[in-house]
Amino acid sequence: MTQPFELPHFYMPHPARLNPHLDEARAHSSAWAREMGMLEGSGIWEQSDLDAHDYGLLCAYTHPDCDGPALSLITDWYVWVFFFDDHFLETFKRSQDRAGGKAYLDRLPLFMPMDLSAPVPEPANPVEAGLDDLWRRTVPAMSADWRHRFAVATEHLLNESLWELSNINEGRIANPVEYIEMRRKVGGAPWSAGLVEYATAEVPASVAATRPLRVLMETFSDAVHLRNDLFSYQREVEEEGEHSNGVLVLETFFGCTTQQAADTVNDVLTSRLHQFEHTAFTEVPAVALEKGLAPDELAAVAAYTKGLQDWQSGGHEWHMRSSRYMNEGAASVPPWNRPLGGAADIQALLASTAADRLRAHSHVPFQRVGPSAIPDIRMPFPLRLNSGLDEARRGLVAWSHRMGILSEGVWDEDKLDSCDLALCSAGLDPDGSQEALDLSAHWLAWGTYGDDYYPLVFGRRRDLVAARLTTARLSACMPLDGEEPPPPVNGMERGLVDLWRRTTADMDREARRTLKAAVDVMTESWLWELANQIHHRVPDPVDYLEMRRATFGSDLTLSMCRRGHAPGIAPEVYRSGPVRSLENAAIDFACLLNDVFSYQKEIEYEGEVHNAILVVQNFFGCDYPTGLRIVADLMNQRMEQFEHVAAVELPVVQDDFALSAEDREAMDGYVDALRDWMSGILNWHRAVDRYKADYLARRTHGFRPDGAPAPALPPVPAGLA
Numbered sequence: 001m002t003q004p005f006e007l008p009h010f011y012m013p014h015p016a017r018l019n020p021h022l023d024e025a026r027a028h029s030s031a032w033a034r035e036m037g038m039l040e041g042s043g044i045w046e047q048s049d050l051d052a053h054d055y056g057l058l059c060a061y062t063h064p065d066c067d068g069p070a071l072s073l074i075t076d077w078y079v080w081v082f083f084f085d086d087h088f089l090e091t092f093k094r095s096q097d098r099a100g101g102k103a104y105l106d107r108l109p110l111f112m113p114m115d116l117s118a119p120v121p122e123p124a125n126p127v128e129a130g131l132d133d134l135w136r137r138t139v140p141a142m143s144a145d146w147r148h149r150f151a152v153a154t155e156h157l158l159n160e161s162l163w164e165l166s167n168i169n170e171g172r173i174a175n176p177v178e179y180i181e182m183r184r185k186v187g188g189a190p191w192s193a194g195l196v197e198y199a200t201a202e203v204p205a206s207v208a209a210t211r212p213l214r215v216l217m218e219t220f221s222d223a224v225h226l227r228n229d230l231f232s233y234q235r236e237v238e239e240e241g242e243h244s245n246g247v248l249v250l251e252t253f254f255g256c257t258t259q260q261a262a263d264t265v266n267d268v269l270t271s272r273l274h275q276f277e278h279t280a281f282t283e284v285p286a287v288a289l290e291k292g293l294a295p296d297e298l299a300a301v302a303a304y305t306k307g308l309q310d311w312q313s314g315g316h317e318w319h320m321r322s323s324r325y326m327n328e329g330a331a332s333v334p335p336w337n338r339p340l341g342g343a344a345d346i347q348a349l350l351a352s353t354a355a356d357r358l359r360a361h362s363h364v365p366f367q368r369v370g371p372s373a374i375p376d377i378r379m380p381f382p383l384r385l386n387s388g389l390d391e392a393r394r395g396l397v398a399w400s401h402r403m404g405i406l407s408e409g410v411w412d413e414d415k416l417d418s419c420d421l422a423l424c425s426a427g428l429d430p431d432g433s434q435e436a437l438d439l440s441a442h443w444l445a446w447g448t449y450g451d452d453y454y455p456l457v458f459g460r461r462r463d464l465v466a467a468r469l470t471t472a473r474l475s476a477c478m479p480l481d482g483e484e485p486p487p488p489v490n491g492m493e494r495g496l497v498d499l500w501r502r503t504t505a506d507m508d509r510e511a512r513r514t515l516k517a518a519v520d521v522m523t524e525s526w527l528w529e530l531a532n533q534i535h536h537r538v539p540d541p542v543d544y545l546e547m548r549r550a551t552f553g554s555d556l557t558l559s560m561c562r563r564g565h566a567p568g569i570a571p572e573v574y575r576s577g578p579v580r581s582l583e584n585a586a587i588d589f590a591c592l593l594n595d596v597f598s599y600q601k602e603i604e605y606e607g608e609v610h611n612a613i614l615v616v617q618n619f620f621g622c623d624y625p626t627g628l629r630i631v632a633d634l635m636n637q638r639m640e641q642f643e644h645v646a647a648v649e650l651p652v653v654q655d656d657f658a659l660s661a662e663d664r665e666a667m668d669g670y671v672d673a674l675r676d677w678m679s680g681i682l683n684w685h686r687a688v689d690r691y692k693a694d695y696l697a698r699r700t701h702g703f704r705p706d707g708a709p710a711p712a713l714p715p716v717p718a719g720l721a
Contacts, residue, residue: 003326004234005247005259008266010227011273014309016317019060021068026056028072029079036133037126038083044090045083052323055079061314062192063307066199073137074195080130081157081188087127089240102656105158111135112151114144142198145205150194157188159577176634179249180222180542189221192311200307201300206291211528212283213301215543219276220308222542224315226269230262231325253633271540271619273312280305283531290468363538363618365607371693372599373625375632378639381675383683384430385423388437392422396441403498405449405491410456414699418689421445427680429673439502446495447522447553453492454526455606459533467530471523478516480509518555525550529610538609538618545588551610552594554587557677569666573657578649585642586674590681592635596628597691605696639678646671 019025030050033039039047059075066074092101111120111131116139123129139147197203207213229236229246236242246268251261284305288298320327386392400406400416425440432440458467470492477485477496488494496519504512528547532539539547549555573579595602595612602608612634617627650671654664689695 003328004238005262007230007327008263010266010316011270012313012316013273014313016061016313017064017310019064019066019071021071022056022060024068025059025071025075026054029056029075032076032133033079033083036080036130038079038130042087042126044086050079053082054318054322055082057321058315058318061317062311063196063199064310064314070199073134074199076130077134077138077195080127080134081191083130084127084158087125098652108158109151109155112154114147114151116140138198143202143205145208146194146197146202149208150191153188153191153194157191173243173252174249176249176253179244179246183222183225183244183246189224190217192224193217193220193308196307196311197304201303203301203304204291204293204297206297207287207293207301210287210291211524212279212287215279216276216284216305216308218546219272219279219543220312222272223269223276223312226265226272227316227319230265230269231319231327233258233262234326235324253637267619268540268542272542275540275543276308363536363609363614365536365603365609366605367603369600369604369624372597372601372691373628374596375628377593377596377632377682378636379679379682380639380643381679383427383679384676385680386426386430386432386437388434389422389426391434392425392437392441393420395438396422396445399438399442399498400445403446403491403495405445405495408453408491410453411449416445418695418699419445419448420684420688420690421448423687424680424684427683428677430676430680439499442495443499443503443556446492446499447556449495450492450523451526451551454530455533455608459530462534464527464530464534467527471527474523475516475520478512478519480512480516515556518553518558521550521555522553532609536609538615541612541615541619544610544612544615545591548591548595548610548612549584549587552587552591554583554591557587558583569659569663570657573653573659573667576653576656578645578653582642582645582650582671583674585638585645586678589635589638589642589678592631592638593682593685596631596635597685599624599628600693601691601696642674642678 030047033045033050034047039045039050055078056075059071059078063071063074088101088104092098092104107121107124107128108131111123111128112135113120116136120132121128123132139150142150203213226246233245233247236245237248242248246265247258247261250256250264251258254261254264256264284301288301293301319325397413397416400411406412406416421444422437422441424444425437429437429440454467458464458470473486473489473493474496477488477493478500479485485497485500486493488497504515507515525547529551531537592612599611599613602611603614608614612631613624613627616622616630617624620627620630622630650667654667659667685691
């Protein structure tokens with residue numbers, strides 16, 4: 001069969017190495033698969049299938065340094081996960097039996113108890129038997145923290161197969177943002193990262209959940225999955241009718257040829273590997289220092305990072321050898337791993353990656369771009385405004401003066417008026433009380449002020465240390481157990497202390513913890529923006545879209561929405577894939593909308609590097625109109641995704657969790673709140689002066705509207721300088 005495209009040149013800087021215990025792992029996994037019932041008689045595999053796939057070779061390449069017993073155990077895990085994939089395909093995907101697939105998946109977590117003494121059901125098929133055996137052999141060597149993380153990754157790997165099945169049922173191809181997000185879960189690379197820990201060293205719990213370690217895992221995941229998509233396109237798309245393939249997603253979204261889509265997927269893959277390296281060399285050492293890791297913990301993180309690199313190289317090598325994939329014409333050795341014969345070879349080596357690396361740092365700030373062009377934006381939901389708007393406007397000015405945020409050189413009343421954040425709140429919560437409306441407007445003002453404050457105060461000084469200390473102090477302004485916060489020293493702290501007291505007065509500790517985490521996510525994301533500003537780095541699209549949700553304060557917004565709608569619904573419902581997809585579609589729509597309206601403000605007047613249109617321009621090497629079209633298409637796709645999930649997937653979730661009529665009504669109210677949120681935000685962007693060309697021309701950050709010099713920027717709080 002002719003291949004549908006020519007495989008591209010892959011960026012792979014680390015040569016693959018082979019574990020010397022390969023033959024031992026092959027023999028063990030073959031005997032184990034037969035013992036579990038996965039071979040003859042299973043209806044899925046014969047011995048010849050297992051031999052041809054050669055999962056022993058995969059694991060020997062991806063875990064080159066572990067001992068024989070560890071390699072055999074890891075190989076058994078991979079035999080199990082690939083058997084599950086094929087078993088689920090044959091049993092449920094081909095027949096499109098969603099109900100049967102859900103019942104099948106619901107039993108599997110029962111075989112992963114945190115306490116091995118807990119009873120488990122009798123295995124009813126080879127997948128259950130294999131998971132039961134593997135869990136009992138693996139977890140005694142690992143901590144409770146690892147057990148929990150690995151169980152969650154395994155459940156995501158299993159449960160998100162329903163998402164793939166739903167897309168097949170509907171004949172639907174995901175949009176690129178949704179695809180990357182869901183592929184991380186269903187593709188299994190986070191699960192693979194857990195086995196890397198088993199083979200190398202367990203990541204200390206104190207850093208396992210930090211952004212740098214999360215980015216290592218996510219960039220590793222994206223690269224593994226996108227590489228797999230390139231090699232498996234022919235089997236998945238042409239033979240199996242799969243819709244979950246990155247090449248197909250981009251081919252459909254951009255309306256390009258299969259070859260062009262494949263080349264673009266490879267560009268994204270390369271960018272993710274660059275991001276992995278950037279994080280490993282800059283952010284991981286910084287967080288290790290910040291958390292005070294001991295020498296053995298530092299060694300564990302280093303071993304884990306190297307293990308992820310080994311997996312990338314080894315996984316690539318296996319894809320080029322396995323009969324499971326199309327690999328005709330793939331270069332066995334990339335240019336950067338070939339022996340260098342002279343100056344010309346060295347020049348070719350540098351040229352192959354330097355342009356991509358330099359592109360992220362080559363943007364010229366403060367370019368004149370003219371007024372932001374606003375495309376057609378589809379808004380299917382009507383605007384409703386709270387009748388308390390005028391009173392909220394007056395109250396917001398008075399509150400801002402009391403908190404001191406209008407007297408620090410960043411904002412004054414003119415700046416506050418240009419934002420009209422009470423108008424935004426009136427659209428977000430059209431049915432709320434005056435007290436709720438005022439509180440919402442004050443939160444929006446505080447967050448918007450902080451978003452302006454960080455780059456102006458700390459970015460201008462290139463003072464990331466003071467910004468980190470300020471962020472830590474802001475977190476301390478939100479005590480969980482009623483203790484006194486530190487005395488506030490500036491408007492941001494004073495405002496947060498006041499908001500925290502008013503918002504959490506009737507909350508239990510868990511609700512306070514959730515709200516505090518949401519605020520912390522937002523303020524810590526401002527540090528990520530500062531680091532990019534200081535390094536003059538334009539992020540790549542995947543990293544940007546992931547972080548944009550945080551910088552926009554999305555978790556805070558969702559926390560406030562849930563407080564008024566469906567607060568008693570089980571957290572598992574909110575964690576389900578469709579509900580997260582619904583929320584992320586709304587959030588992405590709002591974030592991209594903001595970037596469209598703020599393009600001139602950010603690019604021409606502020607020298608920003610965090611704008612989706614700029615990110616797309618930089619990554620794809622295109623002009624502003626093309627970048628705007630891509631972002632506008634993506635924004636409208638996210639609106640369509642929201643409507644699709646609300647109409648099709650959310651009712652299925654309600655059935656899956658057997659929600660009561662009261663809870664279903666509450667969830668419907670939550671969906672309506674998100675509709676109001678999107679409609680209100682669009683109306684706000686269209687109405688306010690903050691993004692309009694005439695306002696920007698007379699009032700940039702450095703000057704007052706009357707032409708008098710602005711006061712000096714506020715000093716860093718005592719003890720932080």
